[in-house]
Amino acid sequence: MIIIIGAGSHGLSLAYHLIKKGYTKNDIALVEWKRIGYGSSSRNASRYRYHFNSKENVEYALEAIKYLKKQAKELEYNTMLMRTGYLWLIDGEQEYKLFRKLDSFWRSYNIGGKFIDCEKYSYLKFDGNCYLAPQDGAFHHDYILYSYYYSIKDKVSIIYDKAVSLISSRNRVEGVKLSSGKELQGDKIVITAGAWSNEIMSSIGLNVPIFPEKKEIYITEPLRYFIEPLIINSKLQIYFSQTLKGEIIGGIEDKREYKFEEFTISINTIIKFLKTIKNLVKGIDGIGILRGWSGYYEMTPDSSHVMGYSDDWPEGLFIDAGYSGHGMMFAPYSGKIMADLIADSYKSKFIDIFSPSRFNMNRLINETLVI
Numbered sequence: 135m136i137i138i139i140g141a142g143s144h145g146l147s148l149a150y151h152l153i154k155k156g157y158t159k160n161d162i163a164l165v166e167w168k169r170i171g172y173g174s175s176s177r178n179a180s181r182y183r184y185h186f187n188s189k190e191n192v193e194y195a196l197e198a199i200k201y202l203k204k205q206a207k208e209l210e211y212n213t214m215l216m217r218t219g220y221l222w223l224i225d226g227e228q229e230y231k232l233f234r235k236l237d238s239f240w241r242s243y244n245i246g247g248k249f250i251d252c253e254k255y256s257y258l259k260f261d262g263n264c265y266l267a268p269q270d271g272a273f274h275h276d277y278i279l280y281s282y283y284y285s286i287k288d289k290v291s292i293i294y295d296k297a298v299s300l301i302s303s304r305n306r307v308e309g310v311k312l313s314s315g316k317e318l319q320g321d322k323i324v325i326t327a328g329a330w331s332n333e334i335m336s337s338i339g340l341n342v343p344i345f346p347e348k349k350e351i352y353i354t355e356p357l358r359y360f361i362e363p364l365i366i367n368s369k370l371q372i373y374f375s376q377t378l379k380g381e382i383i384g385g386i387e388d389k390r391e392y393k394f395e396e397f398t399i400s401i402n403t404i405i406k407f408l409k410t411i412k413n414l415v416k417g418i419d420g421i422g423i424l425r426g427w428s429g430y431y432e433m434t435p436d437s438s439h440v441m442g443y444s445d446d447w448p449e450g451l452f453i454d455a456g457y458s459g460h461g462m463m464f465a466p467y468s469g470k471i472m473a474d475l476i477a478d479s480y481k482s483k484f485i486d487i488f489s490p491s492r493f494n495m496n497r498l499i500n501e502t503l504v505i
């Protein structure tokens with residue numbers, strides 16, 4: 135029996151890929167303590183990008199986005215995948231130099247962008263240079279999530295309960311204890327519990343450094359559609375874009391401690407976001423926020439994800455978590471390569487690169503382009 139803990143996009147994608155390999159309801163138990171997509175998978179900004187600063191993440195994104203586009207054609211619901219670009223509003227000479235360097239790095243992967251005078255974007259109030267990464271884009275997370283759920287709901291055993299601790303003996307996993315007091319027996323356990331993953335690992339004294347960082351995100355009332363790319367400004371620590379319905383959606387950095395907090399939003403941060411977008415975009419002075427919500431970035435020390443297993447863990451224990459704010463776009467591909475590993479013992483090169491052992495082996499990836 136394979137036990138998957140957490141029904142976010144990664145747990146569901148893994149279940150979907152295992153079912154495709156012929157596994158059945160008797161072979162897979164999916165444990166979720168709240169609801170399908172309770173975590174970050176239903177709380178994100180639904181954007182995809184190739185443009186990271188580490189080669190490991192660029193190489194992962196190249197494969198993962200190719201696979202995301204393929205899945206978009208196969209999944210039950212229309213994922214609304216579209217290429218919109220990411221537009222960085224560059225602040226000052228130092229950031230310009232950094233983007234020159236990044237651009238030549240990205241060119242080596244055929245994903246170079248364009249430096250454009252920001253005046254060319256007539257709706258922007260920003261003097262200076264813009265950098266457009268035209269290859270990046272958007273999708274709708276709910277349609278990916280619920281396509282997976284729709285495909286697997288009658289084919290795996292879904293258990294609504296909290297996994298409180300792992301059971302292991304003689305260096306093998308044996309099952310999971312649930313908060314209801316029940317025990318599930320399993321010889322393979324996969325932790326896909328997002329920001330909560332380390333709570334489960336620590337139940338048997340293991341530590342995977344994944345920390346919750348609360349993020350707020352807002353959506354305005356709809357306007358005509360005029361902002362195509364996702365716009366980012368690192369000095370103001372803001373990102374925003376427009377949905378096809380015309381709402382402006384985005385967030386503003388509000389650096390917080392890594393800790394579990396209530397899923398609330400704060401009026402001060404809403405006002406800061408609203409003022410900042412009004413200072414950057416023409417003609418939106420009267421606009422208001424319609425709603426907002428919060429979720430966790432599942433942060434690791436190098437802002438890169440953790441997948442696979444560690445040789446010093448009990449046999450049969452796997453993880454796929456810690457996506458540090460960019461895990462929705464990677465869920466289809468990660469689910470596939472985790473299923474290849476678990477079902478066929480086929481080890482993609484990425485399993486070693488993003489291994490949890492890297493934190494003890496000084497092989498950090500150091501991603502700094504976290505948006």
Ligand SMILES: Cc1cc2nc3c(=O)[nH]c(=O)nc-3n(C[C@H](O)[C@H](O)[C@H](O)COP(=O)(O)OP(=O)(O)OC[C@H]3O[C@@H](n4cnc5c(N)ncnc54)[C@H](O)[C@@H]3O)c2cc1C
Pocket residue numbers: 139140141142143144145165166167168169170171172173174175176177178179180181182295296297298326327328329330331334349350351385428429430431432454455456457458459460461462463464
């Ligand atoms: C504001 C915001 C914006 C973002 N924008 C983007 C973006 O534009 N593009 C992008 O690619 N990514 C984005 N992300 C990141 C992305 O949403 C996450 O990386 C991704 O959804 C993680 O998926 P997951 O399946 O690993 O975790 P989650 O979706 O968090 O799923 C974990 C699941 O495990 C369950 N669980 C936890 N503990 C237990 C337990 N003990 N027992 C049983 N179940 C348990 C939870 O209830 C949850 O359903 C954003 C995130 C946020 C918060």
